Amino acid sequence: MPQHDAGHLARALDLAIEHSRDGRHGPFGAVVARGESVAGEGWNQVVAACDPSAHAEIVALRDAARNLDTHLLSGCTIYCSCEPCPMCLAAIYWARIDRLVFACGADDAAAAGFDDRRILREIRRDWSEREITWHQTGRKAGLRVFERWRHNPDRVPY
Amino acid sequence: MPQHDAGHLARALDLAIEHSRDGRHGPFGAVVARGESVAGEGWNQVVAACDPSAHAEIVALRDAARNLDTHLLSGCTIYCSCEPCPMCLAAIYWARIDRLVFACGADDAAAAGFDDRRILREIRRDWSEREITWHQTGRKAGLRVFERWRHNPDRVPY
Numbered sequence: 001m002p003q004h005d006a007g008h009l010a011r012a013l014d015l016a017i018e019h020s021r022d023g024r025h026g027p028f029g030a031v032v033a034r035g036e037s038v039a040g041e042g043w044n045q046v047v048a049a050c051d052p053s054a055h056a057e058i059v060a061l062r063d064a065a066r067n068l069d070t071h072l073l074s075g076c077t078i079y080c081s082c083e084p085c086p087m088c089l090a091a092i093y094w095a096r097i098d099r100l101v102f103a104c105g106a107d108d109a110a111a112a113g114f115d116d117r118r119i120l121r122e123i124r125r126d127w128s129e130r131e132i133t134w135h136q137t138g139r140k141a142g143l144r145v146f147e148r149w150r151h152n153p154d155r156v157p158y
Numbered sequence: 159m160p161q162h163d164a165g166h167l168a169r170a171l172d173l174a175i176e177h178s179r180d181g182r183h184g185p186f187g188a189v190v191a192r193g194e195s196v197a198g199e200g201w202n203q204v205v206a207a208c209d210p211s212a213h214a215e216i217v218a219l220r221d222a223a224r225n226l227d228t229h230l231l232s233g234c235t236i237y238c239s240c241e242p243c244p245m246c247l248a249a250i251y252w253a254r255i256d257r258l259v260f261a262c263g264a265d266d267a268a269a270a271g272f273d274d275r276r277i278l279r280e281i282r283r284d285w286s287e288r289e290i291t292w293h294q295t296g297r298k299a300g301l302r303v304f305e306r307w308r309h310n311p312d313r314v315p316y
Contacts, residue, residue: 001293009296016303023312027303047314050223052231052253058211065208073210081300086281087248093277093290094245095210100292103300112304113315119251123244124282132251134258135159138167142239142261145174145185146270154181156205157271 001101004036008079009101011038016056016081019043026114028056031079032064032097039076040064056080057088061095071158072096082109085116086123159259162194166237167259169199174214174239177201184272186214189237190222190255197234198222214238215246219253229316230254240267243274244281 008031015029026044033039042059046052057080065071077099078084078092083106092100110117122130149155166189173187184202191197200217204210215238223229235257236242236250241264250258268275280288307313 001295005293005295010299013296013299013303017306020303020307020310020313023310024314026316027307029303046229046252047316050227050229051220052223052229053211053216053220053249062209062211065210069208071204071208071210081303083294085248085252087245087252089281090243090245090248090274090277091211093280094204094243098291100290102292102294103296104304105294105297108297108301108304112307116248119248120281122251123247123278132258133256134260135163136241136260136263137159137163138171138261139263139266141168141171143266145171145178145187145239146262146266148175149178149185149270152178152181155178156182158184158205 002035004033005077005079005101008033008038008077009081009103011041012056012079012081013103015041015043022048024048026056027081027112028114029081030056030060032060032073032076033079034076039068039073040066053087055085055088057084058091061091061097065095074098077101082106085109086120160193162191163235163237163259166191166196166235167239167261169196170214170237170239171261173199173201180206182206184214185239185270186272187239188214188218190218190231190234191237192234197231198225211245213243213246215242216249219249219255223253232256235259240264243267244278 020027040063045054198221203212
């Protein structure tokens with residue numbers, strides 16, 4: 001483990017403690033860093049900001065991407081006070097983060113009242129087995145959207 | 159299918175077409191609605207906003223949550239121009255969305271250059287099998303964060 005890992009992870013834990021004191025920010029913190037240099041920081045803001053996506057990791061990824069002026073964070077490590085939930089883990093992949101360091105596990109989060117195990121179970125299922133009500137319709141119209149995209153000379157793939 | 163489904167899904171497709179014309183917004187749109195009433199709208203802003211989390215669904219969930227002044231969107235349906243990626247699907251569960259309607263499938267998105275199949279594969283694996291480099295450390299310090307939370311009389315669980 002690189003020497004700076006301990007410092008960045010400690011900072012992620014500090015962010016969690018500091019911001020959750022008011023009870024309206026969940027007890028989670030995250031730091032995105034490139035080597036020793038911090039690129040972005042985040043803490044849970046779901047309740048405080050009325051934003052179901054505002055987990056610490058998503059907030060840190062958004063902060064880092066804004067600071068580095070790119071949506072691609074390759075070369076970066078994310079430090080999380082707790083194992084990322086499936087939403088955050090997928091966001092970490094989309095952001096092309098190279099490496100992930102975390103302190104607590106998903107079971108520890110569940111014991112503290114933040115249980116993502118049902119979500120993981122659902123995502124691991126196929127549509128035919130999922131509990132959520134869903135319906136696929138209008139695929140032909142949807143395909144025309146992608147068709148236009150493929151013929152758009154200005155398109156920026158990612 | 160409720161009558162208003164067709165209209166909301168058509169709007170999600172329109173948002174995708176309208177905003178992706180400039181080539182800097184990916185060809186995805188989403189609408190969150192409670193019955194006939196639209197609560198929030200979104201379109202992909204990953205490249206344009208330098209935000210790896212800014213998929214259409216996440217943007218629509220954030221918009222709806224802000225408009226309804228709550229992080230809980232139970233009673234709502236989300237309409238997506240394409241099957242949500244694992245990040246967006248998990249966000250849909252966190253937001254307590256009841257129902258999901260989508261047009262294209264993940265394979266259609268992959269054919270258009272937006273391939274989330276590696277992410278789904280990774281999320282379905284256990285840590286021991288995942289390709290991303292990861293490290294769990296400092297759990298004891300992490301547990302103290304949750305311990306403080308459990309003893310915080312002001313905490314708002316979600």
